[in-house]
Amino acid sequence: MVTSAIPRSGREIRDSVVIRFAGDSGDGMQVTGSQFTLETALAGSDFSTFPDFPAEIRAPAGTTFGVSAFQIHFGGTDVMTPGDAVDVLVAMNPAALTVDVHDLKVGGTVIVDTSAFTERNLGKAGYAKNPLEDDSLARYQVLKFDITKLTADAVKPHGLTSREAHLCRNMWALGLLLWMYGHERSHTIEWLKRKFAKKPVIADANIAALNAGHAFGETAEMPEHLVGYVVPKAVARPGRYRTVSGTEGLAWGLVAGVRAAGIDKMVFAGYPITPASALLHTLAHLRAYGVVTFQAEDEIAASGAALGASYAGALGVTSSSGPGIALKTEMLGLAIATELPLVVVDSQRAGPSTGMPTKAEQSDLFQAVHGRNADAPLAVLAPATTSDCFDIAIEAVRLATKYMTPVIVLSDGYLAHAAEPWRIPQEADLPKFPVSYRTDPEGFHPFLRDPETLARPWVKPGTPRLEHRIGGLERDYDSGHISYDPDNHARMTKARADKIAGIARDIPLQDVAVGEDHGALAVVGWGSTFGAIHQAVKIARDEGRDVSHIHLRYLSPFPRNLGDLLKRFERVLVPEMNNGQLVKLLRAEYLIPAEPLSKVTGKPFRVTEIVQAIRNL
Amino acid sequence: MTVTTITDAQLAPKDYSSDQEVRWCPGCGDYAILKAVQKACAELALVRERTVFVSGIGCAARFPYYMSTYGFHTVHGRAPAIATGIKLANPDLDVWVMTGDGDGLSIGGNHMLHVLRRNVDLQIILFNNEIYGLTKGQYSPTSRRGTRSPSTPLGSIEYPVSACGFALGAGARFVARSVDTMHTHLVATLKRAHAHRGASFVEILQNCVVFNDAVFDHITGKEVAADAQILVEHGKPLLFGKNREKALRLKPGTLELEIVTAGPDALVHDETNRSLAQLLAGLEPPFPAAMGVLYCNPAAPYEQEVYAQSGSATGNGELDALLNSERTWEVT
Numbered sequence A: 001m002v003t004s005a006i007p008r009s010g011r012e013i014r015d016s017v018v019i020r021f022a023g024d025s026g027d028g029m030q031v032t033g034s035q036f037t038l039e040t041a042l043a044g045s046d047f048s049t050f051p052d053f054p055a056e057i058r059a060p061a062g063t064t065f066g067v068s069a070f071q072i073h074f075g076g077t078d079v080m081t082p083g084d085a086v087d088v089l090v091a092m093n094p095a096a097l098t099v100d101v102h103d104l105k106v107g108g109t110v111i112v113d114t115s116a117f118t119e120r121n122l123g124k125a126g127y128a129k130n131p132l133e134d135d136s137l138a139r140y141q142v143l144k145f146d147i148t149k150l151t152a153d154a155v156k157p158h159g160l161t162s163r164e165a166h167l168c169r170n171m172w173a174l175g176l177l178l179w180m181y182g183h184e185r186s187h188t189i190e191w192l193k194r195k196f197a198k199k200p201v202i203a204d205a206n207i208a209a210l211n212a213g214h215a216f217g218e219t220a221e222m223p224e225h226l227v228g229y230v231v232p233k234a235v236a237r238p239g240r241y242r243t244v245s246g247t248e249g250l251a252w253g254l255v256a257g258v259r260a261a262g263i264d265k266m267v268f269a270g271y272p273i274t275p276a277s278a279l280l281h282t283l284a285h286l287r288a289y290g291v292v293t294f295q296a297e298d299e300i301a302a303s304g305a306a307l308g309a310s311y312a313g314a315l316g317v318t319s320s321s322g323p324g325i326a327l328k329t330e331m332l333g334l335a336i337a338t339e340l341p342l343v344v345v346d347s348q349r350a351g352p353s354t355g356m357p358t359k360a361e362q363s364d365l366f367q368a369v370h371g372r373n374a375d376a377p378l379a380v381l382a383p384a385t386t387s388d389c390f391d392i393a394i395e396a397v398r399l400a401t402k403y404m405t406p407v408i409v410l411s412d413g414y415l416a417h418a419a420e421p422w423r424i425p426q427e428a429d430l431p432k433f434p435v436s437y438r439t440d441p442e443g444f445h446p447f448l449r450d451p452e453t454l455a456r457p458w459v460k461p462g463t464p465r466l467e468h469r470i471g472g473l474e475r476d477y478d479s480g481h482i483s484y485d486p487d488n489h490a491r492m493t494k495a496r497a498d499k500i501a502g503i504a505r506d507i508p509l510q511d512v513a514v515g516e517d518h519g520a521l522a523v524v525g526w527g528s529t530f531g532a533i534h535q536a537v538k539i540a541r542d543e544g545r546d547v548s549h550i551h552l553r554y555l556s557p558f559p560r561n562l563g564d565l566l567k568r569f570e571r572v573l574v575p576e577m578n579n580g581q582l583v584k585l586l587r588a589e590y591l592i593p594a595e596p597l598s599k600v601t602g603k604p605f606r607v608t609e610i611v612q613a614i615r616n617l
Numbered sequence B: 001m002t003v004t005t006i007t008d009a010q011l012a013p014k015d016y017s018s019d020q021e022v023r024w025c026p027g028c029g030d031y032a033i034l035k036a037v038q039k040a041c042a043e044l045a046l047v048r049e050r051t052v053f054v055s056g057i058g059c060a061a062r063f064p065y066y067m068s069t070y071g072f073h074t075v076h077g078r079a080p081a082i083a084t085g086i087k088l089a090n091p092d093l094d095v096w097v098m099t100g101d102g103d104g105l106s107i108g109g110n111h112m113l114h115v116l117r118r119n120v121d122l123q124i125i126l127f128n129n130e131i132y133g134l135t136k137g138q139y140s141p142t143s144r145r146g147t148r149s150p151s152t153p154l155g156s157i158e159y160p161v162s163a164c165g166f167a168l169g170a171g172a173r174f175v176a177r178s179v180d181t182m183h184t185h186l187v188a189t190l191k192r193a194h195a196h197r198g199a200s201f202v203e204i205l206q207n208c209v210v211f212n213d214a215v216f217d218h219i220t221g222k223e224v225a226a227d228a229q230i231l232v233e234h235g236k237p238l239l240f241g242k243n244r245e246k247a248l249r250l251k252p253g254t255l256e257l258e259i260v261t262a263g264p265d266a267l268v269h270d271e272t273n274r275s276l277a278q279l280l281a282g283l284e285p286p287f288p289a290a291m292g293v294l295y296c297n298p299a300a301p302y303e304q305e306v307y308a309q310s311g312s313a314t315g316n317g318e319l320d321a322l323l324n325s326e327r328t329w330e331v332t
Helices: A028-043 A092-105 A120-126 A145-160 A160-167 A168-182 A186-195 A199-216 A248-260 A277-284 A299-311 A322-340 A365-370 A388-403 A415-418 A487-508 A527-542 A562-567 A582-590 A607-616 B028-045 B060-068 B079-089 B101-107 B107-120 B163-169 B181-194 B272-283 B302-310 B317-321
Strands: A009-013 A016-024 A044-051 A067-075 A088-092 A104-113 A140-144 A229-232 A239-245 A266-271 A291-295 A315-320 A340-348 A378-379 A406-412 A419-423 A470-473 A517-526 A547-552 A554-556 A570-577 A595-598 B050-054 B070-073 B096-100 B124-126 B173-181 B200-205 B229-232 B246-250 B259-260 B289-298 B328-331
Touching: A016 A028, A016 A092, A016 A168, A028 A067, A028 A168, A028 A186, A028 A239, A028 B107, A028 B181, A044 A415, A067 A092, A067 A554, A088 A092, A088 A168, A088 B259, A092 A104, A092 A120, A104 A168, A120 A340, A140 A582, A145 A160, A145 A168, A145 A199, A168 A186, A168 A199, A186 A199, A229 B246, A239 A248, A248 A266, A248 A277, A248 A315, A248 A388, A248 A406, A248 A415, A248 B317, A266 A277, A266 A299, A266 B079, A277 A291, A277 A340, A277 A415, A291 A299, A291 B079, A299 A322, A299 A340, A299 A595, A299 B079, A299 B107, A315 A322, A315 A388, A322 A365, A322 A406, A322 A470, A340 A388, A340 A415, A340 A582, A365 A378, A365 A406, A365 A554, A365 A582, A388 A406, A388 A487, A406 A415, A406 A527, A406 B070, A415 A527, A470 B060, A517 A527, A517 A582, A517 A607, A527 A547, A527 A570, A547 A562, A562 A570, A562 A582, A562 B060, A570 A607, B028 B060, B028 B181, B050 B060, B050 B079, B060 B070, B060 B096, B070 B272, B079 B096, B079 B107, B079 B302, B096 B101, B101 B107, B101 B124, B101 B163, B107 B124, B124 B181, B163 B173, B163 B200, B163 B272, B163 B289, B173 B181, B173 B272, B181 B200, B272 B289
Parallel strands: A009 A229, A016 A088, A088 A104, A104 A140, A266 A291, A266 A315, A315 A340, A340 A406, A378 A406, A470 B070, A517 A547, A517 A570, A570 A595, B050 B070, B050 B096, B096 B124, B124 B200, B173 B200, B229 B289
Antiparallel strands: A016 A067, A044 A067, A044 A419, A239 A419, A239 B328, A378 A554, B173 B289, B246 B259
């Protein structure tokens, strides 16, 4: 928390703040965080959020593995990550305190509900002694409030059961935090009225708790040395904004892409898997937008149904996480062999095998680029931010339909759930790339190639006089009929490779996100590490270091200038949330001594970790 | 989707044949099935461009290449999943799934289960030769116990699955059985399957002349067929034998069938009765094998219900409205 010297109207100014709400799974921390985010957005701040919820659906109350947290980083400028270290931790019970206090800055503020610090809860959290009663939290500013009782008092007039009253505690805490940062409550009040429209008593009680928390700050009840803060508004490009998560960005981008291609239908086939299911859930609501969703019996069938849909002239889309993508491998091979469009979204998670399903990793890059039998190239894209998810999804549809190829989009569990403000595009401003289905029987065969893209024609079954057969068996380059001819197989292998390689001519040149296009050091990233690398490179440059940030959105094929660009740097550092995958692809492709910076803890990079690595070079 | 129908004035069976050379072994039962399917297509006057044959992998899976319709030769066992996607994308297409006992009941057993219970409007034709042919003769999930094969030199110790029993158990609403060489019966059965809206499952006993020759002779042999088969017809008594002198009836006080002399107490076939269908599907010697439509009890097909639901979807279909659908704010 950067503190400015000028206090204004009794409030101190903060350039940016990181708050984490942490509590039991049942304490409503995600809702609290989302509502705080909404009020922050409407107050005009830039922000980045990240939820961290447990894998267990209903973990036993009070346990450390049942702690659910929501972090928001907001401020006036350049908020690109959910924040390295926490300024304010709201810990609703001892388990939340013990799990999350380590991320609190020295001197940071921790707000606790004293009523929750019972002997039983302390025991479940592994505390031998009550940390509120010794000096173990001396490094922090500890605000001890009996939130349970204060909430109970506030909701008393509404005649709730003690359990119902207890469930209002999060709104009390939210009210206090909204006061601390001078945010409004009105949108949360509206939201509570809508959410509990059928239970007005519950709505009123929650509003009473929210107001009580706010009033607690407003009145003299707060400790004297604590004041409210003001966070300046962000300077943003004019336009209409909303909050977007990576999942929403992908879902809407797919819809936008299908419309831009002039395809009347998207068939999205998925199978439940963490953290990819959210995309299926989001798209299941979009029937009115030409989306048919299908929950298949397994990952294989999901990819099969998607490919079948593409064969029939719709856009087939399937989605999963690493273990499920592994099962789709065979169908990807068929999509490559039959040259049909298919979009595959991989929400990567920590692995191998089941691994850590709720934790993020970028370790499916090799699987996406190379993880198939035989020479089976396809296109691979990766969104850099949650708002980039929208654009990347559109681009995936464009490339899949223009080049008649599967395209894998590498998202991850972090991007899927993280959220940030997004300038809402207008459909009229989006690119258009209408597909043309072949209808002319003259000179037709199914593997006739467009001389420029090398793509074969897309024919909808139902088109008269274009009846044809395709399949996984190798086919003759000149007729499309089954062929075991050795030279033909070599020719077809090359044609498939050339087609994907040719995409490099149709995508933007690689740009430099920060810094010069040559110099001492390039930090090269891909995917969700964008924010952390960006901030780190800026800090290093402020320290006078000669360093640039290059971020790849196209991983197969690489942009055509990438090799030349990287060769203009003395050193190349590749931070990745895996054991070194992009770094090996770059070394293999360009014979450059790129160096890895791996993080495989299931958690995103902190800015400081990358800054430190740059300093240590 | 609107489909322009060109006037295929009365196509003959040969018009459903592609220009590809058929490459099954000489004498393979698949030739007879191909002929029967093409005959059925002609009699049903199927529009070629609206017809799609989808297959997995195996000898039977070569089928689409030999048809002049649209065809998709896919991945081992997965044809039901791909066919489901085709129907979701375009319910107007007439889609046939051609599969075998290994493709449909072993590697693709899961997909077969789910496509049947979902009731996707497909004709699913399972060529049962009780052996893996294309991989050179290993025992299959329908091979009888004791089958000697390259992978079971001492004889298979596994119990076989009954294809029709499996389909009924999966919730199929149309289940029939026929034989490759019973041309007229097979054509009629295929036409019934096509008339059925929803998933129709047809098991065809098919002779693999190379790896499992004569495995159905005890049912299909000319000398024994009359006694070893019972041709079931809805509403007709279940009679069999050279002079239709034998009948099936429910053994009093049990849920079993028994063979009796034909008479007024012969059981009458009711193809809407799933329990009876299961009894017929499971008949083994000394009982005759049941042929014909064992079960037919239609319900709305899956894809029809999907699109019926789409009619009640929320949202106005405009992208700009979708993107602005929740809380937004203006930066000036």
